[in-house]
Amino acid sequence: MEAFPEMTGTHYAAEKKTILSLCNNRKGYCIADLARHLDTSIPKVTRIVSEMMADGYLVELGKIESSGGRRASLFGLNPDVGYFVGVHVGHEGLTVAVTDFPGNVLHTVENISFSLENTEKSVHELAVLVHSCLESLQMDLTKIAAYGVDLTGRVNHQTGYSYSYFISEQKPIRALLEYEFGRPVVVENDTRAMAWGEYVCGVAGDEGTILFLNVGWGLGMGMVLDGKLFYGKSGFSGEVGHFPLLNNNQYCRCGKIGCLETGASGLALHRLVTEKLAEGRTSVLSPAFKKGEEITLDSILSAIDKEDVLVIECIEEVGATLGHSLAGLINIFNPDLVIIGGRLSRTERYLLPPLRSAVNKYSLNIVNNDTHIKVSQLGRTAGAIGSSLLAKSLLLGNID
Numbered sequence: 001m002e003a004f005p006e007m008t009g010t011h012y013a014a015e016k017k018t019i020l021s022l023c024n025n026r027k028g029y030c031i032a033d034l035a036r037h038l039d040t041s042i043p044k045v046t047r048i049v050s051e052m053m054a055d056g057y058l059v060e061l062g063k064i065e066s067s068g069g070r071r072a073s074l075f076g077l078n079p080d081v082g083y084f085v086g087v088h089v090g091h092e093g094l095t096v097a098v099t100d101f102p103g104n105v106l107h108t109v110e111n112i113s114f115s116l117e118n119t120e121k122s123v124h125e126l127a128v129l130v131h132s133c134l135e136s137l138q139m140d141l142t143k144i145a146a147y148g149v150d151l152t153g154r155v156n157h158q159t160g161y162s163y164s165y166f167i168s169e170q171k172p173i174r175a176l177l178e179y180e181f182g183r184p185v186v187v188e189n190d191t192r193a194m195a196w197g198e199y200v201c202g203v204a205g206d207e208g209t210i211l212f213l214n215v216g217w218g219l220g221m222g223m224v225l226d227g228k229l230f231y232g233k234s235g236f237s238g239e240v241g242h243f244p245l246l247n248n249n250q251y252c253r254c255g256k257i258g259c260l261e262t263g264a265s266g267l268a269l270h271r272l273v274t275e276k277l278a279e280g281r282t283s284v285l286s287p288a289f290k291k292g293e294e295i296t297l298d299s300i301l302s303a304i305d306k307e308d309v310l311v312i313e314c315i316e317e318v319g320a321t322l323g324h325s326l327a328g329l330i331n332i333f334n335p336d337l338v339i340i341g342g343r344l345s346r347t348e349r350y351l352l353p354p355l356r357s358a359v360n361k362y363s364l365n366i367v368n369n370d371t372h373i374k375v376s377q378l379g380r381t382a383g384a385i386g387s388s389l390l391a392k393s394l395l396l397g398n399i400d
């Protein structure tokens, strides 16, 4: 399935993809630079660039002074040639992001009400919602080059299977999505897509090694090591939530006891708050709790806006537990940057001080001196933006 057929099966397809990848960093290149990078002749590169301009991929950005006082043309990506769409499928609905070829984020749309179920009909409904969202943004659907879809749980991006949405043993969810969208699709784990979004477009600057902690209902980790997403053999790396670290005798969702997630996640925060409410502690949530109403993670997070002391105490406990484990991760990876993302990142005012303190206490100073800890900049749009950027990587052949 090729959205942009002129990119494959034609002369110079490999060279064209290399030029697109080179121009990905938003800089322009002159013919002599491209010839050097491709290790080929200037007449050949001139021919390839002309074809790519005729196809609409490249545009002339301007002129630069070159050797001998001559002015050389600078070529770069044409932002209007095509677009990439990222779709984050979360418990709270869909988030859609649109990026262009140079990697600019053009649109993000949050809170599209939807719950993915294990049926082909549900995948069809997802595609209908995304298309109608794109139409409301007045996007030309024929110019969408590829889609990226990120999902919770274990995802193997190479085979296209999601193990949370195991709709058909014969067909991976990616095949169903490609049928619905009529374009190449990359599927990815949500935390890994968020890590990539932050790495390319968010809070990461020039840092090459980052750990992204997705502190949502559960706890996951996305790793960018030396500028590349780390997958592991089957794409299941980053299961830090099930790191058997805690001696708390708490059952985990996975069936084991003492996983990190049972002490450092939204689920843990929910347990701590409801336990203390049951003990009779006072909170803005007490009246609802006494009436037997459901205490949701959202209602707990909203209690911070009212400076609820009970909730703040519980967030501090979660921050200390997370920081303790993060100290070990920092010792192992020696990262430039740790990004705290996910739903609990909005509690940063209370979460981060005990987290930093535990990192200082338990990690080796010589290692943690290298590491910055920051909160996600893209917030709830990180996954969708990351997915759209991964869709571009797919088209350019930068991922397997």
Ligand SMILES: [Zn+2]
Binding pocket: 241, 242, 243, 252, 253, 254, 255, 256, 259, 261
């Ligand atoms: Zn577990």
